[in-house]
Amino acid sequence: MPLNWVEIDLAALRNNFYLAGRLAPGSRIIGVVKSDAYGHGMVPVARELEKCGAGFLAVGKFHEALDLRQNGIELPVLVLLGIEPEDAEEAIRLGIRPAIFRLDHAKMMSEAARNLNMPARVHVKLDTGMGRLGVPCGNLAAFAEQIKLMPGVVVEGILSHFAEADEADRTFCDFQIERFTEAIETLSRQGLPFSYAHISNSAGVIGLPRAHYHLVRPGIMLYGSHPSGGEGDGVGLQPVMSFKSRIMQLKEVAPGHPIGYGRTFTTQRQSRIATVPVGYDDGYFRALSNKGRALVRGKSAPLVGRVSMNLITLDMTDIPDAREDDEVVLLGRQGDERIAAEEIAGLGGTISYEVYCAIGKQQRFKFFLNASGGERPA
Ligand SMILES: Cc1ncc(COP(=O)(O)O)c(C=O)c1O
Structure with a gap:
């Protein structure tokens, strides 16, 4: 049994995907699964989105696209951060589409396409106002003229x-929509x-x-x-990730007892303190020290003391029926109570x-719940 784990609710993912489809009825969906599907687990999430009917997937980096292919995902994949020269041929062979914002990158795609005698599908990335990656709008006409001269390059998007x-x-x-339409x-x-x-x-x-x-996207x-x-x-989104652990030790503590590093919390009353094996090494922010909370037996328990590398401490005094080994929810739902990522983000300043x-x-340890058999709602 792991000390803490994440649960990924694939039924909630499907709900959110179909909701996106209803909000954008005339468009197909590029499921953005970069950065391990925002921590949710790229391959299982991608598999589910493929079954749901996504048109494309988008990743940040080429190695993520390779990972998708190596795991049998066949959807067209867009690489948002573009491509390095050594990856061009493999990208073409595997139907991986780089975002293109530099002419030398487009040229290397053209060379690779000629070597393979296959089309190199690319999506031209335009900077309409973000000021990060992208061809500046004023350079687009000249950029397009050059691309037209590159055999094998197919501007798919x-x-x-x-x-x-x-x-x-x-x-x-x-303003950005206007520039995009002009482009x-x-x-x-x-x-x-x-x-x-x-x-x-x-x-x-x-x-x-x-x-x-x-x-x-x-x-x-x-x-x-x-x-x-x-x-x-009010849109009807359902959270997909939960983060859980168990009470490792539960003890009676007298009033005036310090808790954790720096003794930033001292019990004011006879207390029951639960120690839970979760810390900043598990991605649980130290900024939640003396601010966060967790759910036990469907009730909210305040986090007291500092978040350390592997442990936190909860004040369980007001949940007298709590026991060692009880499930602790750090993110997600338990009974009628829920801790949202937005709550943690607010406390953590992010x-x-x-x-x-x-x-x-x-x-x-990531557990994927409610995988579909590939059904789509009518
Ligand atoms: C280029 C691009 N498109 C789409 C997305 C998805 O954005 P969001 O998660 O806000 O829907 C991102 C995410 O950062 C992105 O970088």
Whole structure:
């Protein structure tokens, strides 16, 4: 029995995927599974999304795409961070599509395509205002002219990324959508055909129907969190990840007893203190020291003292029926109570994305619940 573990509810993942499909009815879905599916486990998540009917998958790095192929995932895969020269031929052979934002990268794809006598499908990444990766809008026409001269390169798609689609004020999104639309027209004028335009992340899927185009790229909403940081926000998302452990030791402690490193908490009353084998090494933020909480027997127990590398301490005094070996929920639901990633993020000064990545990355034990037989709702 592991000391702590993550549970991934694939039925919740399916719910969120179908919800994205209903919100963007005219578009196909690129399931964003980069960074180990935001800590949820890339291969099982990808398998489930494939069964649900995703059109594409998106990863950050080429090795993630390889991992998908090595595990039998056949969907077209987009590599958001592009590609290194040594990987070009393998990418083409395996149907892996790099985002392209540099002409020398496009040239190496062309060379690899000629060597293999196979088309090199790429998606041109455009910077419409984020200021990170992407061809600057003003350079797109010249970029397209050069690409047209590269045999074997097939521009399958054009993509961009929103800087603040999760904010209530949509002014900058409108600006980016306008530039993206102009870019699509530029490619048509240049005589560079492509099949797919895509710019919408989860926030775009939920709140910007005019930006859905042919494909949408939801990430965080598939994992059950709203991109704005509000829990669920009435959209019907279901959290996918739970993080659990058990009470390792439960003891009576007299008033005035210090708890943990630095003695930052001292019992004020006769107390029952549970020690639980979870710490910052497990991705549970140290910032939750004396602030977090956990669920035991369906009730909330405050975290007292500091979070250490492998242990936390909970005040169980108000849950008198708690026993050693009881299940402890650090993230997720128990009975009628729930601890959301947004709550942990708020206490840790971060966002739900980082909570999932941090916990998911550290877990050797991940259990996948409710895998489908591949059914799709009517
Ligand atoms: C290029 C790109 N598209 C889509 C996404 C998915 O974004 P979200 O998780 O907010 O839906 C990301 C995530 O960071 C991204 O980098």
